[in-house]
Ligand SMILES: Cc1cc2nc3c(=O)[nH]c(=O)nc-3n(C[C@H](O)[C@H](O)[C@H](O)COP(=O)(O)OP(=O)(O)OC[C@H]3O[C@@H](n4cnc5c(N)ncnc54)[C@H](O)[C@@H]3O)c2cc1C
Ligand code: FES
């Protein structure tokens with residue numbers, strides 16, 4: 192059973208026929224080729240598939256593509272532009288917050304949403320904001336440093352506090 | 354042209370697919386028709402959702418008509434954080450999915466004079482932001498705030514948490530101590546059920562095949578009341594509780610005795626339960642540390658019937674019920690006195 196859905200992804204409007212049992216993660220990856228969004232577990236545990244849906248982060252592996260009909264979605268592909276990386280992405284590179292990189296798109300989308308809602312989150316708020324995203328490599332410290340360096344208090348400073 | 358890409362599901366392979374797809378991008382860019390089939394080592398189709406028909410009713414009435422037509426063959430979809438996981442893991446299957454997310458009435462919190470009505474599709478994030486929940490139903494907010502992680506809380510609904518009927522579920526102890534009435538609606542009309550009699554066992558409730566849970570009615574606590582919820586897990590987020598406890602207390606402000614009290618325990622029986630012996634032990638007692646400690650002891654010895662499992666032994670669960678009952682009562686008491 193296919194349905195036509197209309198949605199905006201990274202400011203581009205898409206109209207697409209999807210099988211109703213396709214998840215948003217699979218739709219992004221396999222129908223649109225937006226493979227920046229990763230799938231680690233497919234069951235809501237790891238956060239690799241995090242995207243921003245109508246202003247809130249969700250596990251796209253637990254949302255049906257048809258449920259996103261009419262929605263505005265941001266994925267990792269939408270962050271950089273012709274001028275280069277998004278400052279948050281740049282911070283991840285500079286602080287060494289990326290090792291294998293598999294969790295990074297999800298972690299960055301969660302961090303972006305956190306900073307969009309509150310440009311100066313406390314350390315506790317950063318930890319809570321990232322609690323849905325697992326990272327197997329970094330031990331999280333560098334990730335916190337990268338996000339923390341983008342808080343309005345720390346911008347311009349050379350080191351983000353932990 | 355349709356490509357079919359088979360992969361044995363491993364992390365490496367999922368990355369492998371990315372590499373494969375980017376290598377052959379020139380091919381699939383011109384022919385977007387391709388599918389990826391993940392198989393496990395036994396060759397079974399793995400983690401894909403089964404085929405189903407999908408409905409998005411816009412009113413409760415339409416949803417009930419669909420439920421009446423398909424009965425047990427149809428599953429209701431709220432946040433999907435349980436349902437989609439169970440379907441993917443092949444723990445259940447279904448031919449029809451009825452999504453509730455287009456029914457606006459179900460995602461509202463309505464405040465009346467002496468009660469509030471929480472719609473079944475209100476999410477944990479919504480609960481946490483609601484002023485009336487923060488001010489009058491703090492234990493329920495604490496329950497919702499402890500469920501899963503912030504990604505899950507943006508989707509997970511209170512109706513789904515209750516219908517999932519896990520003995521360890523995070524919102525249930527608070528709903529029990531706030532004297533919640535469950536609102537059900539079916540082809541024969543509406544009915545109201547006290548939440549104590551809603552659960553039958555793990556994953557089992559009294560809801561009928563053609564019924565929908567539409568919401569919850571909670572009486573607004575009067576003056577001199579307080580409540581608190583604590584869950585104990587192995588870590589702070591995304592885990593299943595070893596035990597969880599909510600307590601509600603009403604104080605006689607004059608002589609500081611306990612006028613009313615309700616305690617609910619999770620993960621120590623087949624359903625969340627009220628701790629009736631401990632509640633009785635507290636009635637009319639002076640509210641102090643000794644009374645709260647003794648209530649904890651009674652809850653530990655008489656009310657809970659835990660089992661051993663990989664999350665904890667029965668003995669450990671009992672011990673923790675004693676501690677958490679005392680602690681929730683203490684905080685609930687402080688809150689009641691602060692009013
Ligand atoms: C990573 C992860 C972590 C989790 N952590 C926790 C946790 O810490 N604590 C916890 O309690 N739970 C946890 N859960 C379980 C789950 O998220 C919650 O139980 C959630 O509240 C379920 O709500 P939902 O809206 O997603 O339900 P759904 O998955 O949509 O539905 C669950 C069940 O209820 C039925 N249903 C839903 N709404 C209605 C209705 N209105 N009327 C009748 N039937 C209905 C559905 O048909 C289905 O059978 C976790 C899940 C995941 C994936
Ligand atoms: S792939 Fe969605 S949470 Fe792991």
Ligand code: FES
Nearest residue numbers: 290294326327328
């Ligand atoms: S960098 Fe490898 S999982 Fe996070």
